[in-house]
Amino acid sequence: xxxxxxxxxxxxxxxxxxxxxxxxxxxxxxxxxxxxxxxxxxxxxxxxxxxxxxxxxxxxxxxxxxxxxxxxxxxxxxxxxxxxxxxxxxxxxxxxxxxxxxxxxxxxxxxxxxxxxxxxxxxxxxxxxxxxxxxxxxxxxxxxxxxxxxxxxxxxxxxxxxxxxxxxxxxxxxxxxxxxxxxxxxxxxxxxxxxxxxxxxxxxxxxxxxxxxxxxxxxxxxxxxxxxxxxxxxxxxxxxxxxxxxxxxxxxxxxxxxxxxxxxxxxxxxxxxxxxxxxxxxxxxxxxxxxxxxxxxxxxxxxxxxxxxxxxxxxxxxxxxxxxxxxxxxxxxxxxxxxxxxxxxxxxxxxxxxxxxxxxxxxxxxxxxxxxxxxxxxxxxxxxxxxxxxxxxxxxxxxxxxxxxxxxxxxxxxxxxxxxxxxxxxxxxxxxxxxxxxxxxxxxxxxxxxxxxxxxxxxxxxxxxxxxxxxxxxxxxxxxxxxxxxxxxxxxxxxxxx
Numbered sequence: 001x002x003x004x005x006x007x008x009x010x011x012x013x014x015x016x017x018x019x020x021x022x023x024x025x026x027x028x029x030x031x032x033x034x035x036x037x038x039x040x041x042x043x044x045x046x047x048x049x050x051x052x053x054x055x056x057x058x059x060x061x062x063x064x065x066x067x068x069x070x071x072x073x074x075x076x077x078x079x080x081x082x083x084x085x086x087x088x089x090x091x092x093x094x095x096x097x098x099x100x101x102x103x104x105x106x107x108x109x110x111x112x113x114x115x116x117x118x119x120x121x122x123x124x125x126x127x128x129x130x131x132x133x134x135x136x137x138x139x140x141x142x143x144x145x146x147x148x149x150x151x152x153x154x155x156x157x158x159x160x161x162x163x164x165x166x167x168x169x170x171x172x173x174x175x176x177x178x179x180x181x182x183x184x185x186x187x188x189x190x191x192x193x194x195x196x197x198x199x200x201x202x203x204x205x206x207x208x209x210x211x212x213x214x215x216x217x218x219x220x221x222x223x224x225x226x227x228x229x230x231x232x233x234x235x236x237x238x239x240x241x242x243x244x245x246x247x248x249x250x251x252x253x254x255x256x257x258x259x260x261x262x263x264x265x266x267x268x269x270x271x272x273x274x275x276x277x278x279x280x281x282x283x284x285x286x287x288x289x290x291x292x293x294x295x296x297x298x299x300x301x302x303x304x305x306x307x308x309x310x311x312x313x314x315x316x317x318x319x320x321x322x323x324x325x326x327x328x329x330x331x332x333x334x335x336x337x338x339x340x341x342x343x344x345x346x347x348x349x350x351x352x353x354x355x356x357x358x359x360x361x362x363x364x365x366x367x368x369x370x371x372x373x374x375x376x377x378x379x380x381x382x383x384x385x386x387x388x389x390x391x392x393x394x395x396x397x398x399x400x401x402x403x404x405x406x407x408x409x410x411x412x413x414x415x416x417x418x419x420x421x422x423x424x425x426x427x428x429x430x431x432x433x434x435x436x437x438x439x440x441x442x443x444x445x446x447x448x449x450x451x452x453x454x455x456x457x458x459x460x461x462x463x464x465x466x467x468x469x470x471x472x473x474x475x476x477x478x479x480x481x482x483x484x485x486x487x488x489x490x491x492x493x494x495x496x497x498x
Contacts, residue, residue, distance in 0.1 A: 001042070007041070018030055028160055032166065035168035036166060039166065039172070043128065053137055054161065054162045054166070057144050060088035061155060064080075064081045067080040085145065089141060092137050092141055096133055131496055135171070135172060135174050139176050142176070142179060143165075143179040143183070145301055146179050155183060160186055164179065164182055164183045167182065167263075169258075169260075173255045174255075174495070175271050176293040178271075193267070195460075200264035200265035202261070202456050202459065203260050204261035205474045205475065207253075207257035207258035208478050209477070209478055211258070212478055212483065212484075214442065215248075215254055216482070216483040218243050218250070219247055220426040221435075222243055222247055224426035225239075225425050237408050241387055242387060244387075244390055244394050245383070245386065248494055256274065260273075271293055275292065275449065277290040279450055281378035283382055284351055284352075302322070302323055307319060321342075321345040324348065329341065336393070336396070340393045343389045344389050
């Protein structure tokens with residue numbers, strides 16, 4: 001079930017009304033049932049995978065709690081807990097590997113052996129990738145690690161823990177919640193609050209705007225150009241690549257914001273997943289504000305366990321490269337995703353290694369790092385580097401990405417920017433102009449976020465008639481300007497494939 005579908009617009013109000021009508025002791029059971037129904041609308045049998053991950057990680061928590069409460073020596077307790085964590089990770093990652101990476105790994109192995117002159121025919125499986133498997137697997141595994149580290153106590157209520165893993169607003173595309181935040185909130189079912197519901201609805205409207213009005217409109221242009229990259233060359237591809245940066249931002253942030261809004265109506269606060277990332281002036285700061293739940297997950301459960309920055313400069317840079325390579329693989333079983341992760345890792349390493357040189361140049365030329373001009377220049381360079389990496393993310397493979405990159409570098413048709421040729425790439429003049437206006441709205445919203453201005457609070461502080469006018473106007477704008485497929489078919493969110 002998609003957030004931007006008619007079925008969700010029926011499903012969600014029913015869930016909310018019954019949740020706040022049912023007795024307190026039944027509320028979480030109702031949310032659990034609704035969450036499994038929500039997921040089973042895609043593929044009912046794959047709900048068993050969520051249940052498997054839930055059972056394994058729930059049992060791992062109880063086993064570690066039992067070991068901690070036992071009469072063994074501290075070292076024995078620690079070893080027992082390590083074995084439990086290892087088993088939990090192996091079982092969960094084995095399922096993830098089979099559905100997402102098995103064929104990719106077999107293909108890679110065949111190529112390596114083939115290069116060595118060894119012919120080996122490996123089996124492949126034609127399986128459908130379960131929606132959201134990377135998200136809920138990582139969320140469940142974070143619980144295992146949090147219990148192991150003693151940051152939370154093992155959850156004894158299986159149904160409450162199952163709801164933590166499967167909570168429907170953020171189940172299939174995040175944010176990847178931590179047990180310390182979400183699990184603790186689920187302990188006490190909430191009562192209805194008008195102000196909380198009002199703010200949640202505003203969040204959902206903003207998310208629908210980002211997805212339906214902006215991301216899906218940009219997608220038409222990007223898909224047209226990238227789908228015919230040998231025909232639309234040079235500056236066509238440059239514009240499409242720049243627009244893809246905003247497409248994936250609006251698409252993914254749109255999902256996260258809708259999830260936050262829906263959860264807030266139910267009384268649950270989810271973590272923020274984006275903080276105006278394209279306004280950053282370095283690649284490192286960009287990644288602190290992009291897909292925050294995943295970036296922080298890799299920091300806490302991979303980078304720090306690998307040693308972080310505690311084992312010398314060389315090991316620190318190696319750890320960064322490992323994290324970004326794994327991040328690339330997390331996004332998909334394609335070499336282009338690995339290249340995307342590798343490139344972003346190299347940005348991080350190069351940025352830190354070149355910092356002394358940059359500092360020296362700033363002092364040499366007497367530059368003011370706090371000036372608007374300097375920040376603007378650094379922001380444009382950062383955006384250009386990130387946007388370059390998005391080519392590997394969007395292209396169908398490394399070969400296609402390199403052809404597109406070469407076409408952009410050799411661009412010799414700048415006139416297409418001014419002669420109206422861009423209006424022949426899926427969007428007519430009116431829709432193209434509307435897209436630019438909506439991008440300006442997005443920029444304004446991100447600037448307000450950076451300045452600490454909460455637009456929702458500004459709206460809710462107004463008189464009731466102004467608030468209702470904003471609600472009605474926003475809803476009407478989404479309905480009028482939203483882009484839909486044939487028969488108003490809802491478009492998938494990009495991150496559903498991960």
